[in-house]
Amino acid sequence: MNYLPQILFAIILIAGIGFFAKNVLRLRRNINLGKDVDVSDNKPQRWKNMAKIALGQTKMVVRPIAGFLHIIVYIGFVIINIEVLEIIIDGLFGTHRIGLKVLNTSIYGFLIGSFEVLAVLVLVAVIVFWIRRNIIKIKRFLSKEMTGWPKNDGNIILYFEVVLMCLFLVMNATDVQFQELESGNVISQYLAPLFSGLSKSTLPLIERSAWWLHIIGILIFLNYLYYSKHLHILLAFPNTFYGKLIPQGQFKNNDAVTQEVKLMMDPNADPFAAPAEDAPDPEKFGASDVTDLSWVQLLNSYTCTECGRCTSECPANQTGKKLSPRKIMMDTRDRLEEVGKNIEANKGTFVDDGKQLLGDYISHEELWACTSCNACVQACPVSIDPLSIIMDMRQYLVMEQSAAPSDLNNMMGNIENNGAPWPFNQMDRLNWAEES
Amino acid sequence: MENTLRVPTMAELFAAGKQPEVLFWVGCAGSFDDRAKKITKAFVKILNKANVSFAVLGTEESCSGDPAKRSGNEFLFQMQAVTNIEVMNAYEVKKVVTACPHCFNTLKNEYPGLGGNYEVVHHTQFLKQLLSEGRITMEGGQYKGKRITFHDPCYLGRANGVYEAPRELIQKLDAELVEMKSCKTRGLCCGAGGAQMFKEPEKGDKDINIERTEQALETKPEIIAAGCPFCNTMMTDGVKNKEKEASVAVMDIAELIATAEDL
Numbered sequence A: 001m002n003y004l005p006q007i008l009f010a011i012i013l014i015a016g017i018g019f020f021a022k023n024v025l026r027l028r029r030n031i032n033l034g035k036d037v038d039v040s041d042n043k044p045q046r047w048k049n050m051a052k053i054a055l056g057q058t059k060m061v062v063r064p065i066a067g068f069l070h071i072i073v074y075i076g077f078v079i080i081n082i083e084v085l086e087i088i089i090d091g092l093f094g095t096h097r098i099g100l101k102v103l104n105t106s107i108y109g110f111l112i113g114s115f116e117v118l119a120v121l122v123l124v125a126v127i128v129f130w131i132r133r134n135i136i137k138i139k140r141f142l143s144k145e146m147t148g149w150p151k152n153d154g155n156i157i158l159y160f161e162v163v164l165m166c167l168f169l170v171m172n173a174t175d176v177q178f179q180e181l182e183s184g185n186v187i188s189q190y191l192a193p194l195f196s197g198l199s200k201s202t203l204p205l206i207e208r209s210a211w212w213l214h215i216i217g218i219l220i221f222l223n224y225l226y227y228s229k230h231l232h233i234l235l236a237f238p239n240t241f242y243g244k245l246i247p248q249g250q251f252k253n254n255d256a257v258t259q260e261v262k263l264m265m266d267p268n269a270d271p272f273a274a275p276a277e278d279a280p281d282p283e284k285f286g287a288s289d290v291t292d293l294s295w296v297q298l299l300n301s302y303t304c305t306e307c308g309r310c311t312s313e314c315p316a317n318q319t320g321k322k323l324s325p326r327k328i329m330m331d332t333r334d335r336l337e338e339v340g341k342n343i344e345a346n347k348g349t350f351v352d353d354g355k356q357l358l359g360d361y362i363s364h365e366e367l368w369a370c371t372s373c374n375a376c377v378q379a380c381p382v383s384i385d386p387l388s389i390i391m392d393m394r395q396y397l398v399m400e401q402s403a404a405p406s407d408l409n410n411m412m413g414n415i416e417n418n419g420a421p422w423p424f425n426q427m428d429r430l431n432w433a434e435e436s
Numbered sequence B: 001m002e003n004t005l006r007v008p009t010m011a012e013l014f015a016a017g018k019q020p021e022v023l024f025w026v027g028c029a030g031s032f033d034d035r036a037k038k039i040t041k042a043f044v045k046i047l048n049k050a051n052v053s054f055a056v057l058g059t060e061e062s063c064s065g066d067p068a069k070r071s072g073n074e075f076l077f078q079m080q081a082v083t084n085i086e087v088m089n090a091y092e093v094k095k096v097v098t099a100c101p102h103c104f105n106t107l108k109n110e111y112p113g114l115g116g117n118y119e120v121v122h123h124t125q126f127l128k129q130l131l132s133e134g135r136i137t138m139e140g141g142q143y144k145g146k147r148i149t150f151h152d153p154c155y156l157g158r159a160n161g162v163y164e165a166p167r168e169l170i171q172k173l174d175a176e177l178v179e180m181k182s183c184k185t186r187g188l189c190c191g192a193g194g195a196q197m198f199k200e201p202e203k204g205d206k207d208i209n210i211e212r213t214e215q216a217l218e219t220k221p222e223i224i225a226a227g228c229p230f231c232n233t234m235m236t237d238g239v240k241n242k243e244k245e246a247s248v249a250v251m252d253i254a255e256l257i258a259t260a261e262d263l
């Protein structure tokens, strides 16, 4: 027996999975650069959200056309990958269509038949997606942040899907034995005649090539994920699990500030006491770089599908302001990648590169355009919270840099002095009751 | 018709050894802004008519801290919050009603972590309850068949999931509730939130309140109903900008009810 193909297969499989594992570790390291947050509460609700939003795609169907097509591609993708299991077993053990040995013909036929139908549906959906992106030019795919790599990435994935689905169908169409079964070749039987003129020796050659290319393609795709918005097919699950559970309007209170406020309000505290020798450095308020964000916010950035639903609902963006919540997420991810590469290049420690998320990626103008309306949070199909990053960065601007727009400084001065955002005296607060 | 409002303060009641059923948190806009003061008074008229035992903090009330927090000044926010909480806890406040969704959100969600635990409701929720308990009645005659569209305040709707209370009240007025193309969870902000109320908008092609007013006007309403003093200002400015103020009124839900009741 000739073991060469099996050995080759094992090597390719191990390499493919090995590279993938390496990227997963990289991803983990980068996400762990974020600050710790406690997300151990309310597990049942978290599982429910994951099942509903990631598995059930409940938020996708808010936009019916895109939602429906996406569900086809998603179901197709997941189910057709069951076929990969057979390919791996065949490849490693030198069998051919092991499924036929363990299942009876009609069940096997039913399975493969459904895969074939799904493959065609996926092809159709993917073509519509491509048309939406490139011909109809739907507005949310045209923003400034969607040029260069993000634009190509969107299309590359679609081409990938087309090639993989075609290879799967060709592989079935050129498998003489499979066609002779007359079970499960619901689609491929119509493709088989295309190859009928070929000799008995070429046909298996095409079948084998399609088979090999299909599995190699899948492994390449697996390794492509890390460099792509397509990472969401994996990260949507943890991301929806760790998504915000409290009311959208509730912004977290900064505990370090609470400590300070308590101290100030405490009548027994000595305001002139020198800080204790071993007092930790005063905490930095807010965020100016990715390492000031929480790991959930960093996970958010890798999960972003770049769909732009957030941006298209954003009132600031709709009225021509620079702010785009999608860009906030993409910037966070790009900066995090940059920091990660820096760490790799410097043997495990970050060496200051003179850059940060604030200013080099996200401008003040973008941050000050936000109305904190939560439309972006509501729109996101994978429970991302761009608003929390905007608020953390505003906190840094105001508390560390006193860099608020002057109108806001006036407003805050008024609150501090008169307890209202306008220059009215607190003693006049009840005057309305006397006015007619 | 009685013209004077009865507005007891917590301090007065406390001195008399009394505890009101609910604290009416007026908020800065409701206390100082000329347009919002009308909403405050309309709400008080309804409370008076229904004989609700309530009180205000009056000069002991201070800004909830919402605009400070959303501008990024967490320190100022927490100072405000802790000060207000001290006052409210001293009066043993249990329940708070407010006509401002920003105060509503802050008191309901962000005060508990700082020691302020109260049942906080928005005035539309409170009014709905008064209605279902039969403590107020709504005739609605003068609004019968009028086209009213409701603008969801972000901090009431998306932020806290309150969509139905204001709508039920409008329907109780026998008015025709017409929805804008983006409403409820997909409602568009009026442009005032996140402390935008207190600054010039960033550069863009349009102001947000104009965009939202256009959406509202598309429904051909006679009245744009609001549930937030800031939305009210934004939409009123929008309607003026479109020169529609003669035919389209911007009114708070409390004002709708008070006028329906001839208060």
Ligand code: SF4
Residues within 6 Å of the ligand: A310, A313, A314, A315, A316, A317, A323, A324, A325, A369, A370, A371, A372, A373, A374, A375, A376, A377, A386, A387, A390
């Ligand atoms: S919260 Fe800010 S970023 Fe998000 S949609 Fe509203 S204005 Fe845009």
Ligand code: SF4
Residues within 6 Å of the ligand: A303, A304, A305, A306, A307, A308, A309, A310, A311, A325, A326, A329, A379, A380, A381, A382, A384, A386
């Ligand atoms: S944050 Fe969410 S809604 Fe916005 S682009 Fe990313 S995945 Fe889409």
